[in-house]
Amino acid sequence: MTGRRLLVRALLALAVLLALLAGAVAMLNLRGEDPVDDHAGPFAATPGQIERGRYLALAGNCAGCHTARGGAAYAGGRGIQTPFGTIFAGNLTPDDATGIGRWNADHFWRAMHNGRSRDGRLLYPAFPYTSFTQISREDSDALFAWLRSLPPVAQANRAHTLRFPYDTQAALAVWRALFFRPGAFTPQPAQSAEWNRGAYLVGGLGHCIACHGSRNALGATDTARGLVGGMLPGENWYAPALDAAHEAGVAEWPADEVVALLRTGATARAAVSGPMAEVVYASTQHLNDADLRAMATYLQTLPQAPAPAPAAPPRRNEALLLRGERIYAQQCAWCHGDQGEGEPGAFPPLAGNRAVNLDNPANLVQMVRRGGYAPATEGNPRPYGMPPFGHVLNDDDIAAVLSYVRASWGNTGAEITPRQAMQR
Amino acid sequence: MAACITCHGREGQATNSGYFPRLAGKPAGYLYEQLRSFRDGRRQQADMSHLLANLSDTYLREMAEYFAALDLPYPPPAPSDLPAAQLARGKAMVFEGDAARGIPACASCHGQALTGVQPGIPGLLGLPRLYIASQLGSWVTGDRRAPAPDCMAEVGRKLNNEDILAVAGWLAAQPVAADAKPAAALPAGVSVACSAMGAHP
Numbered sequence: 001m002t003g004r005r006l007l008v009r010a011l012l013a014l015a016v017l018l019a020l021l022a023g024a025v026a027m028l029n030l031r032g033e034d035p036v037d038d039h040a041g042p043f044a045a046t047p048g049q050i051e052r053g054r055y056l057a058l059a060g061n062c063a064g065c066h067t068a069r070g071g072a073a074y075a076g077g078r079g080i081q082t083p084f085g086t087i088f089a090g091n092l093t094p095d096d097a098t099g100i101g102r103w104n105a106d107h108f109w110r111a112m113h114n115g116r117s118r119d120g121r122l123l124y125p126a127f128p129y130t131s132f133t134q135i136s137r138e139d140s141d142a143l144f145a146w147l148r149s150l151p152p153v154a155q156a157n158r159a160h161t162l163r164f165p166y167d168t169q170a171a172l173a174v175w176r177a178l179f180f181r182p183g184a185f186t187p188q189p190a191q192s193a194e195w196n197r198g199a200y201l202v203g204g205l206g207h208c209i210a211c212h213g214s215r216n217a218l219g220a221t222d223t224a225r226g227l228v229g230g231m232l233p234g235e236n237w238y239a240p241a242l243d244a245a246h247e248a249g250v251a252e253w254p255a256d257e258v259v260a261l262l263r264t265g266a267t268a269r270a271a272v273s274g275p276m277a278e279v280v281y282a283s284t285q286h287l288n289d290a291d292l293r294a295m296a297t298y299l300q301t302l303p304q305a306p307a308p309a310p311a312a313p314p315r316r317n318e319a320l321l322l323r324g325e326r327i328y329a330q331q332c333a334w335c336h337g338d339q340g341e342g343e344p345g346a347f348p349p350l351a352g353n354r355a356v357n358l359d360n361p362a363n364l365v366q367m368v369r370r371g372g373y374a375p376a377t378e379g380n381p382r383p384y385g386m387p388p389f390g391h392v393l394n395d396d397d398i399a400a401v402l403s404y405v406r407a408s409w410g411n412t413g414a415e416i417t418p419r420q421a422m423q424r
Numbered sequence: 425m426a427a428c429i430t431c432h433g434r435e436g437q438a439t440n441s442g443y444f445p446r447l448a449g450k451p452a453g454y455l456y457e458q459l460r461s462f463r464d465g466r467r468q469q470a471d472m473s474h475l476l477a478n479l480s481d482t483y484l485r486e487m488a489e490y491f492a493a494l495d496l497p498y499p500p501p502a503p504s505d506l507p508a509a510q511l512a513r514g515k516a517m518v519f520e521g522d523a524a525r526g527i528p529a530c531a532s533c534h535g536q537a538l539t540g541v542q543p544g545i546p547g548l549l550g551l552p553r554l555y556i557a558s559q560l561g562s563w564v565t566g567d568r569r570a571p572a573p574d575c576m577a578e579v580g581r582k583l584n585n586e587d588i589l590a591v592a593g594w595l596a597a598q599p600v601a602a603d604a605k606p607a608a609a610l611p612a613g614v615s616v617a618c619s620a621m622g623a624h625p
Contacts, residue, residue, distance in 0.1 A: 277477070277478045331430075371471070376479045386427055
């Protein structure tokens with residue numbers, strides 16, 4: 001056999017292998033898909049279904065992504081930053097040309113359950129169908145009924161601005177073959193109905209893992225590890241672990257307080273800020289008591305991560321701490337108190353506050369630089385706010401004052417490096 | 425209101441950093457509409473938008489009313505370093521406008537005393553030059569908007585750089601009377617359709 005013939009055979013073998021792989025990827029992308037009736041008749045929704053869909057859309061915070069700031073509700077246009085580029089949420093209003101006017105309930109179910117659009121295109125998982133795949137057909141139909149009841153808005157979808165190769169359907173197909181499997185919520189018979197309802201909401205529509213989960217290098221959330229905390233993709237915010245008492249776990253809390261935090265955004269011991277303030281404002285404050293209680297029940301029973309081993313006391317950078325102490329006295333003590341004791345109902349204590357001591361200091365840096373309010377909710381209609389200090393304190397000042405706060409009054413957080421304070 | 429003070433001063437009378445506008449005593453309807461505009465993307469200021477993102481209309485209105493009700497003395501203006509000719513041009517724009525280019529006098533809407541008009545037209549005095557210039561510039565570029573009919577957008581887009589420097593320079597150099605208050609109404613009514621003087625949802 002000549003070398004040339006060998007080469008031809010090797011190339012042929014490679015081509016067969018690639019074809020098989022491509023076939024496997026294609027097949028994996030089709031698994032679990034129900035047949036779609038493209039000619040299904042008009043959707044006859046009941047008023048109860050529409051109302052149910054309105055509520056479920058709040059539980060899933062659909063409008064959070066599918067409404068641009070100041071734009072028409074559910075008409076899309078908000079950009080979701082990812083490490084691979086920006087994804088623009090689509091128009092969900094029933095406009096024929098630009099929205100879902102020509103969709104039927106089967107199409108909508110396939111999008112929610114399988115992550116495939118009406119025209120057959122694969123959808124990017126910034127639309128968290130990796131979680132929504134768990135919701136029931138009944139809930140999917142109710143959501144569709146609600147969206148169909150909205151006034152149609154003619155607003156063309158913006159094209160995503162993703163880098164190559166992430167902008168190709170082939171790359172997306174490979175990603176899905178690796179990381180997506182259509183699923184269904186399976187109730188745990190050993191658990192109560194309330195717990196199961198909570199698991200369904202947290203794992204499905206609530207898509208909590210989209211922020212509170214860890215992601216791999218290709219952006220896939222790790223469902224096996226669960227709500228272990230993670231950086232928000234494309235944003236310098238850290239969603240703390242919900243399964244750890246030293247982060248944002250609630251296993252030790254009274255259930256009422258978990259419900260209160262989700263409903264009002266602030267309790268005696270915690271307040272939500274940053275992206276979670278948006279979640280409470282737009283979503284959880286609107287949920288009924290039974291559902292919030294169910295979520296609390298589920299979150300309280302998450303298998304708990306062990307407390308971290310006590311670290312050796314860090315070397316104290318006295319010059320940095322002294323600088324931080326001066327800044328604290330000048331800028332912070334007025335509200336948070338000389339000893340970081342805060343003022344109940346107004347300014348949170350910094351002493352012993354677990355958000356202050358988080359291993360990951362991203363949220364602290366954000367709060368000092370940009371300030372922020374807890375959300376205005378029915379239960380907390382006039383939240384107090386933290387002013388932004390970005391125009392008063394430079395990165396080194398922010399590192400110094402936060403290092404001082406984390407080293408004072410019994411706090412145990414590590415020093416903040418200039419590099420950490422630089423992150424925007 | 426604690427979140428407002430590092431920029432706007434402890435009582436909304438503005439800090440001396442040269443940019444942040446005074447809030448105290450501005451018409452409540454104006455302040456409310458600006459807060460909503462920051463939240464809803466009609467005005468572009470990253471800190472303001474971030475702060476207000478999850479606040480309700482009711483709360484924003486209360487904030488606006490709080491600052492509108494403050495009655496604080498105005499500090500004397502910093503002496504202007506602009507040439508007299510430029511200041512004169514600014515003054516002419518403020519009180520006469522430029523009919524040839526279809527630009528009305530500032531005073532025709534903001535009041536002869538330039539202290540604004542209830543409920544929605546802001547006063548123009550006692551503000552930092554940099555702030556006024558930046559706002560006028562953002563009307564030109566379309567970065568600042570108001571709900572339709574957006575009267576100031578119509579006027580603002582006709583301005584050029586020379587106008588802006590002159591107007592901002594002259595306005596910032598004017599002393600403010602101790603009893604300066606927004607006028608109750610415009611004597612001649614509003615000359616252009618303007619959401620600022622319409623109903624506030």
